[in-house]
Amino acid sequence: MALSAKQRKQLKALAHHRKPVVQVGNAGVTAPVVREITLALEAHELLKIRLPGVERDARHALLQQVCEATGAEAVQEIGRIAVIYRRAKKPRLKLPE
Template identity: 75%
Template structure:
């Protein structure tokens, strides 16, 4: 599911006041981190993740790996913070259609 501009804007607004749910350490995207993100996505649908303090390209790669492994969409990446979204089986968030 690719998000359009209006949907991304809506999700960014919803995520703005949230605190990071998962912290990715210097070890990177490990099986334990992926497992925790999976559990959090099932419960919350929209997550804020804190990435490690490595160079920007490495953080972007990590975010790509997370999204690919969990079939999630990257909503935003600013500095060390990233926001991802994956609709739950029973969606709780109302997302605009177009």
């Protein structure tokens, strides 16, 4: 599911005041990290995650691994904080078309 620019803009606004829920450590995207992110996505749909303090390209690669492993969409990446979204079975967030 690709997000439109309008949807991405709304999700960024909704995520602005949220705090990071999961922190990815230096070990990278491990099974326990994927499990925690999956549980958090089921509960919240939209969440912030904190990535390790490595180079920008490495952080971007980690974010892509997280998205592939969880079926989520990357909404935004600013520094060490990333916002991801995955529609829940019973969606709580209403997105524009």
